[in-house]
Amino acid sequence: MPRGGAPAQTARMSASASIPHLRRYLRPTGLECHDHAQWVLPVHGELPFEVGGAGAHLDRLLGAFVAPGQTHDLEVLGDNCCLIVDCAAGVLDDDTLEHLRRRPWLAVPADMRQRLQGLPGSRAMGDPLPHLLRHFAPAGSGARLQGVCMAVVAAPGLDWSVARMAAMAGVSGSRLHALFVREFGLPPLAWVSAARLRWARQQLLGSDASISDIALRAGYSEHSAFARALRRESGRTPRQWRARQ
CATH class of the missing domain: 2.60.120.10 (Jelly Rolls)
Structure with missing residues (x-):
């Protein structure tokens, strides 16, 4: 420094x-x-x-x-x-x-x-690193892909479409799909879903926000969609997850 x-x-x-x-x-x-x-x-x-x-x-x-x-x-x-x-x-x-x-x-x-x-x-x-990588790292590079992931983690509630992520990575949608599967073993939208659930679980345990508010901020259209996703992943409802505290 x-x-x-x-x-x-x-x-x-x-x-x-x-x-x-x-x-x-x-x-x-x-x-x-x-x-x-x-x-x-x-x-x-x-x-x-x-x-x-x-x-x-x-x-x-x-x-x-x-x-x-x-x-x-x-x-x-x-x-x-x-x-x-x-x-x-x-x-x-x-x-x-x-x-x-x-x-x-x-x-x-x-x-x-x-x-x-x-x-x-x-x-x-x-x-600022995701923005720096988007502008200055080579298109399709591992660093640009990491920048996309950091941006998703920082703001999981945004509309993370394949087109939006592909534009950040500087590649086509099909190429983005191949990169995610190669690097993470998951398609892009499955990775986004996992990131949203991770963020929402942390909020359930670490905040007093309502479940509906957490669901919306995590990018789910409604409480029930969040509840179904969490149950599929963990076998628990949001209330049961929060009761683990």
């Missing part, structure tokens, strides 16, 4: 897929190297940045990716704030790492710039 700044939020690498935090750089970092991947996305300000011997000026339109083991440093040109995303080892497959190592400069899309705009004044910071 780059030194030389005053982080608005500090964090260390853990079992999480990624650790995002905001950082303001007050002085040059000097040459650095670390064993995890890192994304550097300016929220405001401009930073001369060097990675792997190549240099560029980072700003709201241009970010950078630092592969594990790559040397990097930066200079400071006035006030600045960056979203730093430290990515745990193993999240990115070899093809994605090599792809990004060869293309470290990231042209930041408009939707991501809009996400970044509200960060300095916001305490809530969702995991």
Whole structure:
């Protein structure tokens, strides 16, 4: 992780897929190297940045990716704030790492710039990794597939159609089906159903929300559809599952 700044939020690498935090750089970092991947996305300000011997000026339109083991440093040109995303080892497959190592400069899309705009004044910071993988990992890569799965887990109640997931992965619907079966042994919609049930079970045990509310937030059209799915999987109704506490 780059030194030389005053982080608005500090964090260390853990079992999480990624650790995002905001950082303001007050002085040059000097040459650095670390064993995890890192994304550097300016929220405001401009930073001369060097990675792997190549240099560029980072700003709201241009970010950078630092592969594990790559040397990097930066200079400071006035006030600045960056979203730093430290990515745990193993999240990115070899093809994605090599792809990004060869293309470290990231042209930041408009939707991501809009996400970044509200960060300095916001305490809530969702995991940006699924969005980063969707934009910058190669289409059909293992990392892009993991990004789809992380997005489903983060928001199971959305309409996760095969078409929507295939667009995120950058492949056709039939190719997405083949990738899911190969990697997880399940078709895409079966994987989504399992993720929804996992989330709903956790809510039954860990919250006071009504069963109907949990069912809707998990993506079920009605309470009875959730109850049937849970009974098929576990042999218990939602009330019986909640009574296990």
